[in-house]
Amino acid sequence: MPLTTDEKVLALSEALLKEFETIFGLHPGFRPVHAKGTLLTGTFTPSKDATWLTRAPHATRESTPVTVRFSDSTGIPLIPDNDPNANPRGIAIRFNLAEHVHTDIIAHSANAFPASNGQEFLEFLKGVTQSDPAKVQEFVGSHPKALAFVSVLGPTPSSFARENYFGLTAMKFINKDGVSRYGRYTIAPEAGEDHLDPAAVASKGPNYLFDELAERLAKGPIKLKVTVQVAEDGDNVNDATVHWPAERKVVEVGTIALTEQVADDAPEQKQIIFDPIPRVDGIEPSDDPLLELRAAVYLISGRRRRTAPAQ
Numbered sequence: 001m002p003l004t005t006d007e008k009v010l011a012l013s014e015a016l017l018k019e020f021e022t023i024f025g026l027h028p029g030f031r032p033v034h035a036k037g038t039l040l041t042g043t044f045t046p047s048k049d050a051t052w053l054t055r056a057p058h059a060t061r062e063s064t065p066v067t068v069r070f071s072d073s074t075g076i077p078l079i080p081d082n083d084p085n086a087n088p089r090g091i092a093i094r095f096n097l098a099e100h101v102h103t104d105i106i107a108h109s110a111n112a113f114p115a116s117n118g119q120e121f122l123e124f125l126k127g128v129t130q131s132d133p134a135k136v137q138e139f140v141g142s143h144p145k146a147l148a149f150v151s152v153l154g155p156t157p158s159s160f161a162r163e164n165y166f167g168l169t170a171m172k173f174i175n176k177d178g179v180s181r182y183g184r185y186t187i188a189p190e191a192g193e194d195h196l197d198p199a200a201v202a203s204k205g206p207n208y209l210f211d212e213l214a215e216r217l218a219k220g221p222i223k224l225k226v227t228v229q230v231a232e233d234g235d236n237v238n239d240a241t242v243h244w245p246a247e248r249k250v251v252e253v254g255t256i257a258l259t260e261q262v263a264d265d266a267p268e269q270k271q272i273i274f275d276p277i278p279r280v281d282g283i284e285p286s287d288d289p290l291l292e293l294r295a296a297v298y299l300i301s302g303r304r305r306r307t308a309p310a311q
């Protein structure tokens with residue numbers, strides 16, 4: 001994945017990484033956000049409707065191996081899973097198409113994001129991490145996107161496998177006839193969503209979500225449905241903060257079945273760098289400014305992580 005040469009994007013990327021460091025501290029070898037995670041492997045099987053949307057290889061092949069990383073929020077590597085700041089949870093999915101050929105989906109459990117572009121996100125981070133709680137309230141109250149985001153952060157899942165995850169940024173899907181449509185991913189557990197009440201959250205251990213994955217896998221695969229909500233003409237496809245009408249068509253793209261935990265979890269997590277831009281024939285980025293910026297931030301951050309001394 002190439003690093004942009006756009007000076008503005010690079011400068012903003014550095015400023016965002018600096019801000020994460022200010023908020024969460026420096027933890028070399030870990031991600032500056034979504035630091036606590038784990039990797040699983042399995043397969044993706046496309047649904048019959050997948051090729052209506054895209055000619056991408058994983059939509060036409062019988063099945064494709066996947067690597068999935070579940071994560072807690074924040075840049076704190078040991079954050080307790082039942083800390084409210086561990087929401088939203090993250091999922092990153094890699095479709096392994098051939099050796100060194102892959103395409104990813106990155107999503108989190110809030111169907112919202114507090115900013116339409118990197119500069120706004122930087123302002124959000126500064127706004128919500130001020131030491132004076134009154135000033136934080138004032139910031140959130142006067143920034144509707146920030147308010148929309150913080151108000152959906154509440155629910156804590158009983159399992160990484162009982163949570164919905166939202167891709168938010170639209171992609172342009174192109175099928176074999178050259179027809180293109182914009183869409184947004186949702187990853188939904190086949191077992192259904194299940195959130196805990198505050199008393200149940202408080203009674204949980206600090207690693208309950210990670211421990212639960214092993215117990216669940218021992219009983220059978222974790223199944224997640226990949227769907228895409230399809231935009232219609234006039235829908236804003238370049239702003240992750242704008243929701244499309246709920247009645248928009250939703251296409252089932254396929255099912256992920258996770259079967260194994262990765263043996264060398266810590267070194268593999270350090271190595272893998274997920275990419276918000278699909279870079280595969282049949283799925284292109286929209287013009288959402290978050291995409292190019294995030295691709296740069298994740299790559300700069302991932303390269304630093306890889307070269308950090310072993311912990």
Ligand code: HEM
Pocket residue numbers: 016030031032033034037069070071089090091092106107108113117118121166167168169240272273274290293294297298299301302305
């Ligand atoms: C300007 C906007 C954003 C910035 C600056 C940002 C920043 C970051 C950074 C620095 C990382 C760590 C990357 C690495 O070291 O490998 C990361 C990971 C992640 N981000 Fe974002 N992010 C943004 C938007 C989003 C959005 C919109 C979503 C949800 C759709 C999201 C979900 C995630 C997830 C799930 C991970 C963990 C990926 C993994 O497991 O490797 N981020 N983000």
